[in-house]
Amino acid sequence: MEKLNQLYEGKAKKVFATEDPDLYIVSYKDDATAFNGLKKGTISGKGVVNNKMSNFLMQILEKNGVPTHYVEELNDRETVVKKVSIVPLEVIIRNVSAGSFAKNYGVEEGITFPEPTIEFSYKNDDLGDPLINSYHAFALGLATKEEIQTIKDMAFRVNDVLKEYFKSLGVRLIDFKLEFGRLGDGTIVPADEISPDTCRFCDINTNEKLDKDRFRRDLGGVEDAYNEMMKRVFNL
Numbered sequence: 001m002e003k004l005n006q007l008y009e010g011k012a013k014k015v016f017a018t019e020d021p022d023l024y025i026v027s028y029k030d031d032a033t034a035f036n037g038l039k040k041g042t043i044s045g046k047g048v049v050n051n052k053m054s055n056f057l058m059q060i061l062e063k064n065g066v067p068t069h070y071v072e073e074l075n076d077r078e079t080v081v082k083k084v085s086i087v088p089l090e091v092i093i094r095n096v097s098a099g100s101f102a103k104n105y106g107v108e109e110g111i112t113f114p115e116p117t118i119e120f121s122y123k124n125d126d127l128g129d130p131l132i133n134s135y136h137a138f139a140l141g142l143a144t145k146e147e148i149q150t151i152k153d154m155a156f157r158v159n160d161v162l163k164e165y166f167k168s169l170g171v172r173l174i175d176f177k178l179e180f181g182r183l184g185d186g187t188i189v190p191a192d193e194i195s196p197d198t199c200r201f202c203d204i205n206t207n208e209k210l211d212k213d214r215f216r217r218d219l220g221g222v223e224d225a226y227n228e229m230m231k232r233v234f235n236l
């Protein structure tokens with residue numbers, strides 16, 4: 001399958017049309033941003049790690065009964081995905097306090113919750129992706145009530161599957177962000193990516209951070225963290 005015209009360039013990926021109107025090709029870049037693009041950098045090899053890891057995780061979800069946008073990996077950085085219309089919500093699931101949760105609510109990082117939490121941000125860079133609830137999402141016309149319920153159920157299901165999977169690799173899944181898309185027939189599927197850019201991971205034994213927080217917080221060892229996650233997922 002060949003890339004045709006570029007449809008979109010985001011902070012970490014480009015999206016291309018293909019000869020099949022129902023399929024797109026995404027191409028993963030090494031560019032990294034944080035704080036709504038205020039901090040910019042490059043994480044060498046990140047595009048390869050995120051492409052391969054995201055594809056692998058999407059296939060795990062499929063095996064566990066969660067349909068996704070994944071179709072076929074073309075090469076290290078490029079993947080064929082189903083065309084979706086993205087629901088403009090960032091759906092965040094948290095198992096352990098960290099990041100904006102700890103900051104907003106004045107708690108330490110590292111507290112394991114009795115059960116996972118879900119929250120939504122309105123995906124809108126100009127507004128800085130503000131936190132909203134499901135009533136706001138419905139009022140803004142971002143999704144129907146049924147879609148919002150499906151998204152919640154799927155997000156928790158994804159968490160159950162991924163949490164167990166990462167545990168088997170000695171990795172704790174602290175939190176992660178999902179985006180959902182609508183296929184042509186209206187089916188809601190996880191789209192975008194699931195990678196160290198969009199998840200917080202830490203080593204179960206050492207608590208070492210193995211995700212993009214190393215870039216966001218200038219902790220060093222950014223590439224090493226991505227490579228370590230790649231090694232664990234692919235048994236390298």
Ligand code: TMP
Nearest residue numbers: 098099100101175176177197198199200
């Ligand atoms: P937060 O604690 O900064 O709100 O982040 C929660 C999770 O969402 C974390 O795993 C990182 C991920 N995330 C993204 O994927 N994109 C974003 O723009 C932000 C702010 C967070």
